[in-house]
Amino acid sequence: MIGHLGQRAVRVLVANWDRSYTVPSRRLYPHQWSWDSAFVAIGSARWSPRRARSELLSLFGSQWRDGRVPHIAFNPEIQDGSYFPGPEFWDVRAPSGSATSGIVQPPVHALAAWRVHLADPDSGFLRRIYPRLVAQQHFLRTARGSEQGLIHIVHPWESGMDNSPAWDTPLASVEPGPAGASRRDLGHVSADERPTDQDYARYIALARAYRDTGYRRAGAFCVEDPLFNAAYGVAEVTLAKIAKACGLDPEPHHQAAAAITAAMVEHLYDDGLFHARDARSGILLRSHSAAGLVPLMLPDLPRDLANALIGSALDRFGIKQGTLPSYAPGAPEFDPARYWRGPSWINLTWLVWQGLRHRRPDLADVLADGMIAxxxxxxxxxxxxxxxxHGHGCADFSWSAALVLDVIAEHGLNGVPAAGGQIRQETGGIGEPGEIGDHVLA
Incomplete structure (x- = not known):
């Protein structure tokens, strides 16, 4: 039995379903977001694998010819101006005709595809999505790769952790433009919980500058982020599994994963944490961001470094309390309520939970209990x-619901996993919102 909590999580996902994908939030985020859909697919696989496959295939339907997966695929039925910056700002379309943004988000999609396959094996789905995942990695390696073997991002939005204090130094050199009048987020969430107007103005200035190069050249922000690079490495590890399942050679993916891990160890690690690095100057942007713990997911991370990260998770982030702050509470920049400057997020905690499960299962259990709490x-x-x-930001947020379903399936309520790791075996079609009632969870 998974209880009322799991039923509530499914209701959130059903309410946020939009024919072929899930919006993060009906009010504030009315389109399809890239890494949100990956996390949603991971959780949806536990109760509706067909819906999880649709989630990913819908997103990759907006993939560009160069392989990039845009961070937003816009719904043409949503009124112009309801979200900023919207399709009129980005002014670009994928080969499918979908209006999209021009930047990307962490490549957690291969991991999502593999988890969906494990929940309901489907070789046809794997063969269909594998070349798209390979193209995504190829874009990052060729368009965003450095001589040091790392991947850089060109905008804080690409990190997924928009206003992390880790970006304060590189953002300080960005001349802010007018943006406050265009903000839509403050109509739904308190300004005390969101990036400041000045930060937002800098985000818009960076996006505009990148757009004006034809989405080819980085502007004032060019950073090698540990979370993004760890996600790239985990994607290669996962693509090796997918390749093998498809009867293809997994070795190139193993080599790529080993290379990115070695590059991260050499260039991004210092004093118990992985840090971002300014790709142009080579300067390490030392901070207290929990993004620096995500490399725990890399299977070939040296044991001594993994142990050091675990020590930092305990001492700096206090994970024994059951939560993972997005920024270390002892740091002067910490704010427990403002977006990525301190609050705990289910997706970031889930990533670190994955890294701990085979290294320190006792601590992984603590984080699992904390997410459920x-x-x-x-x-x-x-x-x-x-x-x-205390909850902040949007209510009924999709990846919070989806990833908690995954936690329940693996860890259970009170530490007792759901039988077989599955919350429900799907028996019907994808369905429309309202077609799934209380009976779906056993």
Whole structure:
């Protein structure tokens, strides 16, 4: 039995379903977001594998010819101006005709595809999505790769952790343009919980500058992010498994994963944490961001470094309390309520949970219990105060619901996993919102 919490999570996903994919939030995020859909697919695979496959295939339907997977695929039925920056700002379309943004997000999609396959093996799905995943990695390696073997991002939005204090130094050199009047987020969420107007103006200036190069050249922000690079490495590890399942050679993926891990160890690690690096100057952007713990997911990370990261997770981030702050509470920049400057997020915690499960299962269990406690206390919020578990940002947030379903399936409620790791075996079609009732969870 997975209880009422799992039923509530499914209701959130059903309510946010939009024919072939899931919006992160009906009110604030009415389109399809890239890494959101990957996380949603991971959780949806636990109760509706067909819907999970649709989630990923819908997203990759907006893939560009160069292989990039844009961070937003816009719904043409949503009124212009309801989200900024919208399709009129980015002014670009994928070969499919979909209006998209021109930047990317962390490549967690191969991991999602593999988890969907494990939940409901489908060789046809793997063969269909594998070349798209390979193209995504090829774009990052060729368009964003450095001589050091790392991948750079050109905008804080590409990190997924928009206003992390890790970006304060490189953002300081960006001349902000007018943006406050265009913001739509403050109509839904308190300004105290969002990036400042000045930060937002800098985001828009960077996006505009990148757009004006034809989405080819980085502007003032060119950073090698540990979370993004770890996701790239995990994608290669996962693509090796997918290649093998498809009867293809996995060795190139093994080699790529080993190479990115070695590059990260050499260039991004220092003093118990991985840090971002300015790709132009080579200067390490030392911070206290929990993104520096995500390399725990890399299977070939040297044991001594993994142990050092675990020590930092305990000492700097206090994960024994059950939550993972997005920024270390002892740092002067920490803010428990403002977006990525301190609150706990289910997706970031889930990534670190994955890295701990085979290294320190006792600590992984603590984080699993903490994720369940947060949503039990405050609902499926966008993010949470890491001390009080008070919810912030949007309500009924899709990846919070989806990833908690995955946690329940693996860890269970009170540490007892769902039978067989599955919450429900799908028996019908994808269906439309409203067609799935309380009976779907056993």
């Amino acid at each position: 947060a949503v039990s206390r405050s609902g499926f919020r966008e993010y949470f105060d890491p001390f009080t578990l």
